[in-house]
Amino acid sequence: EPEVTQTPSHQVTQMGQEVILRCVPISNHLYFYWYRQILGQKVEFLVSFYNNEISEKSEIFDDQFSVERPDGSNFTLKIRSTKLEDSAMYFCASRTPQTGGALYFGSGTRLTVV
Amino acid sequence: QKEVEQNSGPLSVPEGAIASLNCTYSDRVSQSFFWYRQYSGKSPELIMSIYSNGDKEDGRFTAQLNKASQYVSLLIRDSQPSDSATYLCAVNDRESSGDKLTFGTGTRLAVRP
Numbered sequence: 001e002p003e004v005t006q007t008p009s010h011q012v013t014q015m016g017q018e019v020i021l022r023c024v025p026i027s028n029h030l031y032f033y034w035y036r037q038i039l040g041q042k043v044e045f046l047v048s049f050y051n052n053e054i055s056e057k058s059e060i061f062d063d064q065f066s067v068e069r070p071d072g073s074n075f076t077l078k079i080r081s082t083k084l085e086d087s088a089m090y091f092c093a094s095r096t097p098q099t100g101g102a103l104y105f106g107s108g109t110r111l112t113v114v
Numbered sequence: 115q116k117e118v119e120q121n122s123g124p125l126s127v128p129e130g131a132i133a134s135l136n137c138t139y140s141d142r143v144s145q146s147f148f149w150y151r152q153y154s155g156k157s158p159e160l161i162m163s164i165y166s167n168g169d170k171e172d173g174r175f176t177a178q179l180n181k182a183s184q185y186v187s188l189l190i191r192d193s194q195p196s197d198s199a200t201y202l203c204a205v206n207d208r209e210s211s212g213d214k215l216t217f218g219t220g221t222r223l224a225v226r227p
Contacts, residue, residue, distance in 0.1 A: 045216070048212025050212065055211050056210055103215055104160065105157040108156070108157045
């Protein structure tokens with residue numbers, strides 16, 4: 001069964017460093033998302049991406065965040081200068097119109113900022 | 115601000131019982147509703163979707179939707195210890211240009227052997 005893959009599974013970084021989280025969405029999916037989940041809290045929307053551009057972003061997704069689809073398969077989230085409060089699980093998700101709006105999530109990257 | 119409300123639990127049921135999980139949402143125009151299961155430290159896994167009023171059954175799971183009351187529920191019949199997880203209710207945002215889902219905080223279910 002096709003799945004969304006994310007790498008790395010765990011990343012530890014020093015405050016102020018840049019990190020890139022990588023995702024390979026399901027191959028025929030057209031809509032891509034990043035969500036995050038701080039430990040013990042809800043799954044929060046960060047950004048959606050369609051047709052090679054951001055379609056929507058949340059208040060969390062400030063100038064420190066960017067997304068890119070550098071080729072036909074990868075979808076990346078970059079955090080330019082990490083803060084302690086960026087520590088969370090980051091989930092990539094994708095969908096097509098045929099999924100009826102349901103999102104399919106990758107296994108996540110646990111980001112720890114020290 | 116669109117809200118999705120769930121009781122955080124834990125909801126504790128004995129093995130073999132019916133677990134009933136509830137969710138209310140604030141956006142009256144929402145059209146698509148989803149239940150995800152999330153094991154500790156793992157990602158959300160889609161288990162049910164429902165789009166119209168009434169019941170939808172899939173194996174041991176039944177989703178129920180009442181748009182007039184802005185209420186969606188999930189019943190798990192013959193609960194098993196492997197069903198112990200957090201169940202997330204998610205609702206689409208019709209005003210969202212990215213068609214995002216808004217998640218509740220989740221209800222933690224514990225099934226006692």
